[in-house]
Amino acid sequence: MPDPNPAAMEFLLNRRSRPAKTLTTPVPDRAALMPILTAAARSPDHGKLEPWRFMVLERNALLRLATLIDECGDRLGKPPEDIAKARAQYADAHLAVAVIEVQIPSGKIPLLEQTYSAGAVCLALLNAALASGWGANWLSGWASHDRGFVEAGFGLADNERIAGLIHIGTETSAPPERPRPDLDAITTWVTE
Numbered sequence: 001m002p003d004p005n006p007a008a009m010e011f012l013l014n015r016r017s018r019p020a021k022t023l024t025t026p027v028p029d030r031a032a033l034m035p036i037l038t039a040a041a042r043s044p045d046h047g048k049l050e051p052w053r054f055m056v057l058e059r060n061a062l063l064r065l066a067t068l069i070d071e072c073g074d075r076l077g078k079p080p081e082d083i084a085k086a087r088a089q090y091a092d093a094h095l096a097v098a099v100i101e102v103q104i105p106s107g108k109i110p111l112l113e114q115t116y117s118a119g120a121v122c123l124a125l126l127n128a129a130l131a132s133g134w135g136a137n138w139l140s141g142w143a144s145h146d147r148g149f150v151e152a153g154f155g156l157a158d159n160e161r162i163a164g165l166i167h168i169g170t171e172t173s174a175p176p177e178r179p180r181p182d183l184d185a186i187t188t189w190v191t192e
């Protein structure tokens with residue numbers, strides 16, 4: 001017989017991100033962040049390659065990254081309003097964890113599966129932060145996919161890219177529920 005964990009199911013059925021721009025201080029300190037990172041690292045990983053790592057971006061690092069957005073946006077031809085929004089993602093944040101996908105050459109494990117694993121780490125990190133009582137939000141943004149930005153700002157190597165930026169902080173307001181998928185529309189029961 002199954003051995004249910006109703007508290008875990010209750011959390012999973014009701015979890016909701018908190019928009020990053022509504023997050024404020026305090027943010028988790030290093031001690032509070034460790035179990036959250038530990039939970040995130042406990043994610044499915046085919047071949048035990050550990051094709052990911054964390055960069056914890058504290059306030060000063062986020063401010064430094066914000067100063068690199070203008071050059072990136074100009075180079076990509078982004079309009080000023082997009083550049084301002086992207087800059088604010090960093091300049092207004094107090095803590096974010098970058099989940100870095102580290103692609104490991106392997107004859108056995110396809111790179112795509114390493115990407116899936118990095119995405120799983122992002123969700124596990126988001127959920128662990130939410131379950132710990134913090135507000136959290138998984139963001140990317142065009143700058144996070146730009147090689148110039150991630151190499152200059154994060155020092156990423158050629159085999160690395162940003163899977164997600166998990167912003168974590170104290171929530172100021174709970175957002176309303178958003179529409180969720182129609183299970184009947186996305187589920188096929190294969191009976192034979």
Ligand SMILES: Cc1cc2nc3c(=O)[nH]c(=O)nc-3n(C[C@H](O)[C@H](O)[C@H](O)COP(=O)(O)O)c2cc1C
Pocket residue numbers: 015016017018019137138139140141163164
């Ligand atoms: C890979 C990925 C990147 C995302 N990037 C952004 C982003 O840059 N900006 C944004 O507003 N939302 C972004 N989102 C969506 C937010 O995480 C959004 O808050 C989320 O859909 C809320 O869902 P939830 O309440 O089910 O957690 C992203 C989501 C994913 C999966």
